[in-house]
Amino acid sequence: MAKYLISFPAAAMQVPADELPAVGQAAAAVIDAAKAAGVYVFAGGIDESVPPVRVSAQGNVTPGGYPGGPLLNGGFAVLELPTRADAIAWAAKLAQACRCDQELRVFGFDPRS
Numbered sequence: 001m002a003k004y005l006i007s008f009p010a011a012a013m014q015v016p017a018d019e020l021p022a023v024g025q026a027a028a029a030v031i032d033a034a035k036a037a038g039v040y041v042f043a044g045g046i047d048e049s050v051p052p053v054r055v056s057a058q059g060n061v062t063p064g065g066y067p068g069g070p071l072l073n074g075g076f077a078v079l080e081l082p083t084r085a086d087a088i089a090w091a092a093k094l095a096q097a098c099r100c101d102q103e104l105r106v107f108g109f110d111p112r113s
Contacts, residue, residue: 001080001081001082002080002081002087002106002107002109003041003078003079003080003106003107004078004079004080004081004087004090004091004104004105004106004107005076005077005078005103005104005105005106005107006076006077006078006079006087006090006091006094006102006103006104007074007075007076007077007102007103007105008074008075008076008098008100008101008102008103009070009071009073009074010046010048010073010074010075011074012074012100012101013074013075013098013099013100014099014100015099015100019099023097023098023099026096026097026098027075027094027097027098029097030090030093030094030097031043031077033093034077034079034090039079039080039081039086039090040077040079041078041079041080042077042078043075043076043077043078044075044076045073045074045075045076046072046073046074046075046076048073051063051064052064052065052072054066075098077090077094078107084106087104087106088104091104
């Protein structure tokens with residue numbers, strides 16, 4: 001089975017503030033279903049109150065992410081699934097719950113994991 005990253009950037013979620021609790025409940029229900037199905041690895045959101053830093057091989061710390069790189073924020077889930085079709089089905093469930101499209105990526109297999 002492969003591990004899939006299902007994610008969205010914060011800007012993709014265009015939900016009125018008064019509807020955010022319902023979105024959170026719907027997303028939690030999908031995550032609970034993934035746990036019950038035994039496919040859940042982990043999920044969460046990027047804490048935007050903590051700014052990113054880059055750390056060099058020498059341990060030097062530079063504020064910010066990669067210049068010109070994509071802004072990494074929003075929410076994500078990692079699920080372990082038998083097929084890409086299954087991953088697409090779970091991404092659709094999360095898209096419906098979060099009310100925004102989800103990006104789907106597969107992690108390369110690491111035999112040591």
